[in-house]
Amino acid sequence: MSPSSAGRAAEPILRIEGLTKRFGGLTAVDRVTLAFAPRRLHAIIGPNGAGKTTLFNLISGFLPSDEGRVFFAGQEISRLRPHRISRLGISRTLQVKSVFQQLTVSENLWITAQAKRGVMNPFRSTSSYRDTCEKVERVLEQLELTRLADRQAGTLSYGDVALLEIGMAIAADPRLLLLDEPICGMSPAETERTVVKIRELAQTIDIVIIEHDMEVVFEIADDITVMAQGAILASGSPKEIAANEEVREAYLGRPEDEDYTEEPARA
Ligand SMILES: Nc1ncnc2c1ncn2[C@@H]1O[C@H](COP(=O)(O)OP(=O)(O)OP(=O)(O)O)[C@@H](O)[C@H]1O
Numbered sequence: 241m242s243p244s245s246a247g248r249a250a251e252p253i254l255r256i257e258g259l260t261k262r263f264g265g266l267t268a269v270d271r272v273t274l275a276f277a278p279r280r281l282h283a284i285i286g287p288n289g290a291g292k293t294t295l296f297n298l299i300s301g302f303l304p305s306d307e308g309r310v311f312f313a314g315q316e317i318s319r320l321r322p323h324r325i326s327r328l329g330i331s332r333t334l335q336v337k338s339v340f341q342q343l344t345v346s347e348n349l350w351i352t353a354q355a356k357r358g359v360m361n362p363f364r365s366t367s368s369y370r371d372t373c374e375k376v377e378r379v380l381e382q383l384e385l386t387r388l389a390d391r392q393a394g395t396l397s398y399g400d401v402a403l404l405e406i407g408m409a410i411a412a413d414p415r416l417l418l419l420d421e422p423i424c425g426m427s428p429a430e431t432e433r434t435v436v437k438i439r440e441l442a443q444t445i446d447i448v449i450i451e452h453d454m455e456v457v458f459e460i461a462d463d464i465t466v467m468a469q470g471a472i473l474a475s476g477s478p479k480e481i482a483a484n485e486e487v488r489e490a491y492l493g494r495p496e497d498e499d500y501t502e503e504p505a506r507a
Protein backbone atom coordinates (compact mmCIF):
# COMPACT_ATOMS: atom_id res chain seq x y z
CA MET A 241 0.00 0.00 0.00
CA SER A 242 1.39 3.42 -0.89
CA PRO A 243 1.81 6.02 1.86
CA SER A 244 -0.79 8.27 0.20
CA SER A 245 -3.46 5.58 0.12
CA ALA A 246 -2.52 4.49 3.67
CA GLY A 247 -3.72 7.88 4.88
CA ARG A 248 -7.35 7.16 4.09
CA ALA A 249 -7.33 3.37 4.44
CA ALA A 250 -7.69 1.75 7.84
CA GLU A 251 -5.01 -0.71 8.93
CA PRO A 252 -5.50 -3.98 7.04
CA ILE A 253 -7.21 -6.66 9.09
CA LEU A 254 -4.85 -9.13 7.43
CA ARG A 255 -1.54 -8.48 5.75
CA ILE A 256 0.51 -11.14 4.02
CA GLU A 257 4.08 -10.61 2.87
CA GLY A 258 5.90 -12.91 0.49
CA LEU A 259 4.18 -16.03 1.81
CA THR A 260 5.52 -19.24 0.28
CA LYS A 261 4.76 -22.94 0.79
CA ARG A 262 6.43 -25.79 -1.02
CA PHE A 263 5.40 -29.43 -1.06
CA GLY A 264 8.53 -31.16 -2.38
CA GLY A 265 9.06 -29.74 -5.86
CA LEU A 266 5.64 -28.06 -5.98
CA THR A 267 5.30 -24.45 -4.90
CA ALA A 268 1.67 -24.40 -3.74
CA VAL A 269 1.81 -20.78 -2.52
CA ASP A 270 4.36 -18.65 -4.27
CA ARG A 271 5.48 -15.33 -2.71
CA VAL A 272 1.96 -14.12 -2.06
CA THR A 273 1.70 -10.52 -0.88
CA LEU A 274 -1.76 -9.20 -0.04
CA ALA A 275 -3.54 -6.76 2.25
CA PHE A 276 -7.20 -7.13 3.19
CA ALA A 277 -8.89 -3.92 4.26
CA PRO A 278 -11.36 -4.23 7.13
CA ARG A 279 -15.13 -4.06 6.65
CA ARG A 280 -15.00 -5.46 3.16
CA LEU A 281 -15.94 -8.89 1.90
CA HIS A 282 -12.99 -10.43 0.08
CA ALA A 283 -13.20 -13.36 -2.27
CA ILE A 284 -10.32 -15.54 -3.40
CA ILE A 285 -10.92 -17.37 -6.63
CA GLY A 286 -8.78 -19.51 -8.88
CA PRO A 287 -8.74 -22.85 -10.67
CA ASN A 288 -8.43 -26.15 -8.80
CA GLY A 289 -4.99 -26.54 -7.24
CA ALA A 290 -4.28 -22.78 -7.40
CA GLY A 291 -3.21 -22.75 -3.73
CA LYS A 292 -6.28 -21.14 -2.17
CA THR A 293 -6.82 -23.65 0.65
CA THR A 294 -3.08 -23.82 1.30
CA LEU A 295 -3.10 -20.03 1.73
CA PHE A 296 -5.85 -20.39 4.38
CA ASN A 297 -3.83 -23.18 6.04
CA LEU A 298 -0.84 -20.85 6.29
CA ILE A 299 -2.87 -17.90 7.62
CA SER A 300 -4.57 -20.03 10.28
CA GLY A 301 -1.38 -21.81 11.33
CA PHE A 302 -2.53 -25.26 10.16
CA LEU A 303 0.64 -25.41 8.07
CA PRO A 304 3.99 -23.70 8.64
CA SER A 305 5.13 -21.48 5.79
CA ASP A 306 8.57 -21.78 4.20
CA GLU A 307 8.93 -18.04 3.76
CA GLY A 308 7.00 -14.88 4.40
CA ARG A 309 5.01 -13.28 7.18
CA VAL A 310 1.38 -12.84 8.20
CA PHE A 311 0.02 -9.94 10.27
CA PHE A 312 -3.43 -9.91 11.83
CA ALA A 313 -4.68 -6.44 12.83
CA GLY A 314 -1.05 -5.33 12.90
CA GLN A 315 0.22 -8.22 15.05
CA GLU A 316 2.54 -10.79 13.53
CA ILE A 317 1.04 -14.28 13.70
CA SER A 318 3.44 -16.05 11.32
CA ARG A 319 4.78 -18.66 13.73
CA LEU A 320 1.82 -19.06 16.06
CA ARG A 321 -0.03 -22.32 16.55
CA PRO A 322 -3.63 -22.67 15.27
CA HIS A 323 -5.27 -22.39 18.71
CA ARG A 324 -3.36 -19.17 19.46
CA ILE A 325 -4.38 -17.69 16.12
CA SER A 326 -7.97 -18.74 16.75
CA ARG A 327 -7.92 -17.08 20.16
CA LEU A 328 -6.60 -13.89 18.66
CA GLY A 329 -9.73 -13.80 16.49
CA ILE A 330 -9.37 -15.75 13.25
CA SER A 331 -11.88 -18.56 12.66
CA ARG A 332 -12.18 -20.72 9.61
CA THR A 333 -14.34 -23.35 8.04
CA LEU A 334 -12.87 -26.30 6.18
CA GLN A 335 -13.37 -27.21 2.54
CA VAL A 336 -14.55 -30.66 3.62
CA LYS A 337 -17.42 -30.05 6.04
CA SER A 338 -16.53 -31.12 9.55
CA VAL A 339 -19.01 -31.13 12.40
CA PHE A 340 -19.42 -33.66 15.21
CA GLN A 341 -22.00 -35.99 13.68
CA GLN A 342 -23.06 -37.64 16.96
CA LEU A 343 -23.64 -34.37 18.80
CA THR A 344 -26.62 -32.07 18.51
CA VAL A 345 -26.48 -28.72 16.75
CA SER A 346 -26.34 -26.91 20.11
CA GLU A 347 -23.60 -29.17 21.43
CA ASN A 348 -21.50 -28.54 18.34
CA LEU A 349 -21.84 -24.80 18.90
CA TRP A 350 -21.03 -25.19 22.60
CA ILE A 351 -17.66 -26.70 21.79
CA THR A 352 -16.34 -23.70 19.92
CA ALA A 353 -18.20 -21.14 22.06
CA GLN A 354 -16.45 -22.60 25.12
CA ALA A 355 -13.08 -23.12 23.53
CA LYS A 356 -12.44 -19.40 23.45
CA ARG A 357 -13.08 -19.15 27.18
CA GLY A 358 -10.88 -22.13 28.06
CA VAL A 359 -12.74 -25.28 29.06
CA MET A 360 -10.01 -26.23 31.51
CA ASN A 361 -10.10 -23.00 33.44
CA PRO A 362 -10.99 -23.94 37.06
CA PHE A 363 -12.04 -20.35 37.78
CA ARG A 364 -14.68 -20.39 35.13
CA SER A 365 -17.73 -18.94 36.83
CA THR A 366 -21.44 -19.58 36.52
CA SER A 367 -21.70 -16.30 34.69
CA SER A 368 -19.28 -17.50 32.04
CA TYR A 369 -21.41 -20.66 31.72
CA ARG A 370 -24.43 -18.42 31.23
CA ASP A 371 -22.52 -16.33 28.68
CA THR A 372 -21.80 -19.46 26.66
CA CYS A 373 -25.48 -20.46 26.75
CA GLU A 374 -26.45 -17.03 25.50
CA LYS A 375 -23.79 -17.15 22.82
CA VAL A 376 -25.10 -20.50 21.54
CA GLU A 377 -28.67 -19.16 21.52
CA ARG A 378 -27.55 -16.07 19.65
CA VAL A 379 -25.68 -18.04 16.98
CA LEU A 380 -28.66 -20.40 16.56
CA GLU A 381 -30.90 -17.41 15.93
CA GLN A 382 -28.39 -15.64 13.71
CA LEU A 383 -28.18 -18.64 11.38
CA GLU A 384 -31.84 -19.60 11.79
CA LEU A 385 -30.93 -22.98 13.25
CA THR A 386 -32.96 -22.68 16.46
CA ARG A 387 -35.57 -25.16 15.27
CA LEU A 388 -32.75 -27.69 14.76
CA ALA A 389 -30.98 -27.04 18.08
CA ASP A 390 -31.59 -30.56 19.45
CA ARG A 391 -31.14 -32.45 16.21
CA GLN A 392 -28.12 -34.69 15.82
CA ALA A 393 -25.74 -33.03 13.34
CA GLY A 394 -25.42 -36.29 11.39
CA THR A 395 -29.11 -36.10 10.43
CA LEU A 396 -29.02 -32.57 8.98
CA SER A 397 -29.34 -31.62 5.33
CA TYR A 398 -26.15 -30.62 3.55
CA GLY A 399 -27.11 -26.94 3.63
CA ASP A 400 -27.82 -27.02 7.36
CA VAL A 401 -24.47 -28.72 8.05
CA ALA A 402 -22.74 -25.92 6.14
CA LEU A 403 -24.59 -23.30 8.18
CA LEU A 404 -23.74 -25.15 11.40
CA GLU A 405 -20.08 -25.15 10.42
CA ILE A 406 -20.23 -21.39 9.88
CA GLY A 407 -22.03 -21.14 13.23
CA MET A 408 -19.22 -23.06 14.95
CA ALA A 409 -16.72 -20.66 13.44
CA ILE A 410 -18.57 -17.54 14.61
CA ALA A 411 -19.34 -18.98 18.06
CA ALA A 412 -15.63 -18.46 18.76
CA ASP A 413 -16.23 -14.68 18.37
CA PRO A 414 -13.84 -14.05 15.49
CA ARG A 415 -12.91 -10.68 14.04
CA LEU A 416 -11.93 -12.42 10.82
CA LEU A 417 -13.71 -15.39 9.30
CA LEU A 418 -12.14 -17.51 6.56
CA LEU A 419 -14.71 -19.51 4.59
CA ASP A 420 -13.44 -22.25 2.29
CA GLU A 421 -16.07 -22.95 -0.39
CA PRO A 422 -19.01 -22.67 2.00
CA ILE A 423 -21.69 -23.24 -0.63
CA CYS A 424 -19.98 -26.00 -2.61
CA GLY A 425 -22.43 -28.84 -3.31
CA MET A 426 -25.54 -26.90 -2.25
CA SER A 427 -28.86 -26.72 -4.03
CA PRO A 428 -29.84 -23.31 -5.46
CA ALA A 429 -32.23 -22.71 -2.53
CA GLU A 430 -29.55 -23.63 0.04
CA THR A 431 -27.06 -21.42 -1.77
CA GLU A 432 -29.41 -18.46 -1.65
CA ARG A 433 -30.07 -18.93 2.07
CA THR A 434 -26.36 -19.22 2.86
CA VAL A 435 -25.40 -16.23 0.74
CA VAL A 436 -27.94 -14.09 2.63
CA LYS A 437 -26.39 -15.23 5.92
CA ILE A 438 -22.83 -14.57 4.76
CA ARG A 439 -23.88 -11.08 3.72
CA GLU A 440 -25.44 -10.46 7.13
CA LEU A 441 -22.35 -11.73 8.93
CA ALA A 442 -20.15 -9.47 6.82
CA GLN A 443 -21.84 -6.48 8.50
CA THR A 444 -20.03 -7.28 11.74
CA ILE A 445 -17.18 -9.70 10.91
CA ASP A 446 -14.47 -9.35 8.29
CA ILE A 447 -14.77 -12.22 5.86
CA VAL A 448 -12.48 -13.80 3.30
CA ILE A 449 -14.27 -16.39 1.20
CA ILE A 450 -12.83 -18.93 -1.23
CA GLU A 451 -15.49 -19.73 -3.78
CA HIS A 452 -15.83 -21.31 -7.20
CA ASP A 453 -19.36 -20.12 -7.94
CA MET A 454 -18.69 -16.97 -9.93
CA GLU A 455 -22.28 -15.78 -9.77
CA VAL A 456 -22.07 -15.77 -5.98
CA VAL A 457 -18.61 -14.22 -5.91
CA PHE A 458 -19.58 -11.34 -8.14
CA GLU A 459 -22.77 -10.86 -6.16
CA ILE A 460 -21.25 -10.60 -2.68
CA ALA A 461 -17.58 -9.63 -2.94
CA ASP A 462 -16.26 -6.09 -2.51
CA ASP A 463 -12.76 -7.19 -3.57
CA ILE A 464 -11.59 -10.22 -5.49
CA THR A 465 -8.15 -11.82 -5.58
CA VAL A 466 -7.41 -14.35 -8.29
CA MET A 467 -4.82 -17.05 -7.67
CA ALA A 468 -3.25 -19.30 -10.28
CA GLN A 469 -0.40 -21.76 -9.74
CA GLY A 470 0.24 -20.48 -6.23
CA ALA A 471 0.62 -16.83 -7.17
CA ILE A 472 -1.64 -13.80 -7.35
CA LEU A 473 -2.85 -13.33 -10.91
CA ALA A 474 -4.96 -10.24 -10.24
CA SER A 475 -6.59 -8.33 -7.41
CA GLY A 476 -9.31 -5.69 -7.64
CA SER A 477 -12.99 -4.83 -7.67
CA PRO A 478 -15.42 -7.31 -9.27
CA LYS A 479 -15.65 -4.97 -12.25
CA GLU A 480 -11.86 -4.89 -12.71
CA ILE A 481 -11.59 -8.65 -12.37
CA ALA A 482 -14.44 -9.29 -14.84
CA ALA A 483 -12.66 -7.14 -17.41
CA ASN A 484 -9.23 -8.74 -16.87
CA GLU A 485 -8.15 -10.71 -19.92
CA GLU A 486 -5.67 -12.94 -18.05
CA VAL A 487 -8.34 -13.94 -15.57
CA ARG A 488 -10.79 -14.80 -18.32
CA GLU A 489 -8.17 -17.02 -19.93
CA ALA A 490 -7.35 -18.75 -16.63
CA TYR A 491 -11.02 -19.65 -16.23
CA LEU A 492 -12.40 -20.09 -19.71
CA GLY A 493 -9.34 -21.28 -21.58
CA ARG A 494 -8.49 -20.02 -25.04
CA PRO A 495 -10.47 -21.30 -28.04
CA GLU A 496 -7.45 -23.33 -29.19
CA ASP A 497 -7.18 -25.13 -25.82
CA GLU A 498 -8.19 -28.79 -25.98
CA ASP A 499 -10.77 -28.55 -23.22
CA TYR A 500 -12.46 -25.42 -24.54
CA THR A 501 -16.11 -26.39 -24.28
CA GLU A 502 -17.96 -24.03 -26.60
CA GLU A 503 -19.86 -25.88 -29.32
CA PRO A 504 -18.23 -25.59 -32.75
CA ALA A 505 -20.22 -23.47 -35.23
CA ARG A 506 -20.42 -26.18 -37.90
CA ALA A 507 -23.51 -28.36 -38.30
N1 LIG B 1 -0.48 -31.44 2.23
C1 LIG B 1 -0.15 -31.42 0.95
N2 LIG B 1 0.88 -32.16 0.48
C2 LIG B 1 1.27 -32.13 -0.81
N3 LIG B 1 0.67 -31.35 -1.75
C3 LIG B 1 -0.35 -30.58 -1.36
C4 LIG B 1 -0.81 -30.57 0.01
N4 LIG B 1 -1.84 -29.69 0.10
C5 LIG B 1 -2.02 -29.18 -1.14
N5 LIG B 1 -1.13 -29.72 -2.00
C6 LIG B 1 -1.01 -29.37 -3.42
O1 LIG B 1 -0.83 -27.96 -3.49
C7 LIG B 1 -1.56 -27.42 -4.59
C8 LIG B 1 -2.53 -26.39 -4.09
O2 LIG B 1 -3.57 -27.07 -3.38
P1 LIG B 1 -4.77 -26.31 -2.70
O3 LIG B 1 -5.57 -27.33 -2.00
O4 LIG B 1 -4.26 -25.17 -1.91
O5 LIG B 1 -5.55 -25.75 -3.97
P2 LIG B 1 -6.96 -25.02 -4.07
O6 LIG B 1 -6.75 -23.77 -4.82
O7 LIG B 1 -7.59 -24.94 -2.73
O8 LIG B 1 -7.78 -26.04 -5.01
P3 LIG B 1 -9.34 -26.44 -4.99
O9 LIG B 1 -10.06 -25.32 -5.71
O10 LIG B 1 -9.38 -27.72 -5.76
O11 LIG B 1 -9.77 -26.60 -3.57
C9 LIG B 1 -2.21 -28.60 -5.29
O12 LIG B 1 -1.37 -29.00 -6.36
C10 LIG B 1 -2.27 -29.67 -4.22
O13 LIG B 1 -2.24 -30.96 -4.77
Ligand SMILES: [Mg+2]
Pocket residue numbers: 292293294335
Ligand atom coordinates in the same frame (compact mmCIF):
# COMPACT_ATOMS: atom_id res chain seq x y z
MG1 LIG C 1 -9.27 -25.69 -1.86
